Amino acid sequence: MSLIEGVFRLIEEQAKVENFRRVITVRLDVGELSHAEPDALRFCFEAAVGGTSAKGAALEIVHVPGLALCMRCDRQVALRRLIDGCPDCGGHRLQVVEGAELRLKELEVE
Numbered sequence: 001m002s003l004i005e006g007v008f009r010l011i012e013e014q015a016k017v018e019n020f021r022r023v024i025t026v027r028l029d030v031g032e033l034s035h036a037e038p039d040a041l042r043f044c045f046e047a048a049v050g051g052t053s054a055k056g057a058a059l060e061i062v063h064v065p066g067l068a069l070c071m072r073c074d075r076q077v078a079l080r081r082l083i084d085g086c087p088d089c090g091g092h093r094l095q096v097v098e099g100a101e102l103r104l105k106e107l108e109v110e
């Protein structure tokens with residue numbers, strides 16, 4: 001299942017519960033460390049949205065910066081890619097704190 005399919009499934013579930021007529025905006029949290037390319041997400045969204053309850057909705061991508069705890073420096077560091085390691089010590093003993101998510105943040109409906 002692709003990431004975007006999971007998002008559409010959530011939308012379908014909410015459509016049943018909240019009984020809205022249409023979705024105006026789909027807001028997604030996309031973490032820098034999530035391996036999700038915003039352009040690719042947008043493309044998949046546009047390709048699939050027509051067959052869902054979110055037909056005609058706009059996609060808004062909210063960028064979530066990467067943040068990890070470096071075990072060596074014992075502090076949190078900003079991170080663009082996990083593979084780069086800690087920007088201070090170059091170490092790879094990193095625990096992701098934020099930015100690994102691809103999450104449905106909000107649906108604007110009517």
Ligand SMILES: [Zn+2]
Pocket residue numbers: 070071072073074086087088089090091
């Ligand atoms: Zn470090």
